[in-house]
Amino acid sequence: MAALRDWLNCVFAGRPAWMNALMVFCAFMAFVYVPWDFFVKPVAEDQEVWLGVMFTGAAAKFGEPLHWAIYAAGAHGFYRKSHWMWPWASIYVFSVAIGMGIWPVVYHGGAVGLGVGVLGFVLFALLAVLLWRAQPHFSAHRASLRDRYPGWALVTGGSGGIGEYFARALAAEGISCVLCARREPLLEALADEVRRAEGVEVRVVVADLASAEGVEHLLAAVADLPISILVNNAGFGAAGAFVETDGDRLNAMVALHCGAPVALSHALLPAMRERGNGALLFTGSIAGRQAVPLHGLYAASKAFQLLFGESLHVELRGSGIDVLVVEPGVTDTEFQKLAGERPLRGEPPARVVAAALDALGRQSSLIPGWWDWLRANAAARLVPRRVAAFVARDVFQRRLL
Ligand SMILES: NC(=O)c1ccc[n+]([C@@H]2O[C@H](COP(=O)([O-])OP(=O)(O)OC[C@H]3O[C@@H](n4cnc5c(N)ncnc54)[C@H](OP(=O)(O)O)[C@@H]3O)[C@@H](O)[C@H]2O)c1
Incomplete structure (x- = not known):
């Protein structure tokens, strides 16, 4: 009741x-x-x-x-x-x-x-x-993000793609940002540009978040900052048969998509709760809504983020902390190329980020774009799970490089 x-x-x-x-x-x-x-x-x-x-x-x-x-x-x-x-x-x-x-x-x-x-x-x-x-x-006409979550934002995977646009959008709202990823030159170039364009502070932290040391290094580097927005965004795909994929790459995916967001959220949430405000975002994927053969571990790791985020959304209600899992479909970034998939035209990352920031505080998850929303819900709710898995296998077979 x-x-x-x-x-x-x-x-x-x-x-x-x-x-x-x-x-x-x-x-x-x-x-x-x-x-x-x-x-x-x-x-x-x-x-x-x-x-x-x-x-x-x-x-x-x-x-x-x-x-x-x-x-x-x-x-x-x-x-x-x-x-x-x-x-x-x-x-x-x-x-x-x-x-x-x-x-x-x-x-x-x-x-x-x-x-x-x-x-x-x-x-x-x-x-x-x-x-x-x-x-x-x-x-x-809601209060600005800066008023709702006063403090700094931490964006993982801030050297390009969706993370870059999160950083740009948050800075445009007057929010100072920490950008974390492995490619220092890209991080520094974006940081310089954003500082000049928006007049906010930007701190760059170079870390491999697929390693426990990388996560610890990032947490130590932001220990002096009031982080009020955490964007767990860093990620990558690895298309192809599971048994033929390099084991280190698979372990890195689990560590980056599951381990790092858990560790960062666990470390940063207590201070947000004490301040009575905060935002926790995950860049999940529509792949997390169903089984995706030839992208199975990726789909499973995104399902992890979805369930983890949706659980925290309810658990943290009333604490002033908003939780959102944004689940994009194909988005125009380096993702497909690095995952070993054919390049596909998708949503512009700026649009994904704008939809996510608009949905933050209103809902627990968001699939940006009506076509992706329809596809994901049809696959997850209308079609038997096994049928959806076979269809996904055929789609991804055609997408492999
Ligand atoms: N693009 C799509 O079609 C799509 C669709 C659904 C969901 N997503 C999700 O969106 C998120 C962002 O991906 P994207 O599309 O923006 O791809 P992207 O352009 O390849 O960006 C990925 C970001 O993650 C960072 N990263 C990767 N491995 C890392 C590691 N070990 N440690 C720290 N940072 C790491 C990368 O920076 P460095 O290489 O410099 O470390 C980069 O900044 C991912 O979680 C992805 O699963 C993407």
């Missing part, structure tokens, strides 16, 4: 009651009413009103998927407090107000029609005004 209560508290937190009611209404329409309307109701009985014009029969059926999409977007938008909800939710509700004003007058007429029309218009127009004024509830 307590679990259900805590979950419901999470779902309904941070919105006024009227907005929660709208979210529940949209979810009801998206999951119950419109599917019933579309699949069960006979075509001859179908009716749909758009901007006060009533459509019936096949024309009404034809318009239902759009209503469905609008309610689904509304439920999702209210749930996530997505920034695109402003001004679109208000504009849509105002269009409904116009329809509610016109429809009773045209189709019923008389004093009753006029009365219902005026009442419908006023009620929905008021709702549109409420939604217009609710802009601060939607994401773009």
Whole structure:
């Protein structure tokens, strides 16, 4: 019971009651009413009103998927407090107000029609005004990252790819950064550029985080800093048959993807908890949602990060520390080349990072990009696990160099 209560508290937190009611209404329409309307109701009985014009029969059926999409977007938008909800939710509700004003007058007429029309218009127009004024509830208008997590950020894998863009984005928010990786010249070049462009402090720590000594060296190098954002991002892939992959490379992957994030999180979380604020991010992968033959250990290590992060998200609730596992699909970095895969076009790393920083504090995990979200959820929830594994094997067979 307590679990259900805590979950419901999470779902309904941070919105006024009227907005929660709208979210529940949209979810009801998206999951119950419109599917019933579309699949069960006979075509001859179908009716749909758009901007006060009533459509019936096949024309009404034809318009239902759009209503469905609008309610689904509304439920999702209210749930996530997505920034695109402003001004679109208000504009849509105002269009409904116009329809509610016109429809009773045209189709019923008389004093009753006029009365219902005026009442419908006023009620929905008021709702549109409420939604217009609710802009601060939607994401773009939250307190800055710097205000939410005052202190330094530590980004592992900061010499390139997604880590580089985390560093750029955090510095652009005025947050001083520690950049850690093995390639010193790349780290120093990025540090110089970011210092000049953003006027923040940047400390470079050269360490191999696949070794216990490397992790200790990094922790010693940041011991004097108030680290309030830890981005566990360093990682690499190793495509190919497990038994034919070099054992040291496999051990390094486990150490880097599992050992280092555990050690860094364990060492840095107590101070965050004491200060009452902090953020812990993991760059996982959609590969962590299912078995991926020919990339099996990588998928398993990313599944580790996902479950570890999602567990900490709940464990640390109420402590002021936000936890997020961002799970990108293919992203345009050096990753594929170093993993031994054919180069593929993917999401720009800047977009992955922007989505992650926007989701931080709102959810425990995020798959950036609707196509990757659809693929990962279809594979993980709709298809039997073994079928998904065979499909993944065929996909990765074609991707091997
Ligand atoms: N790109 C994708 O398609 C994709 C998709 C899903 C998830 N991811 C995840 O995103 C994260 C970042 O990868 P990326 O795409 O940005 O690839 P990337 O461009 O190859 O960057 C990897 C970063 O990790 C660092 N690193 C690798 N081994 C290290 C070690 N032993 N010690 C310290 N740092 C190390 C690298 O720096 P040095 O070489 O200088 O040490 C580099 O800064 C990884 O965790 C990866 O699994 C990537």
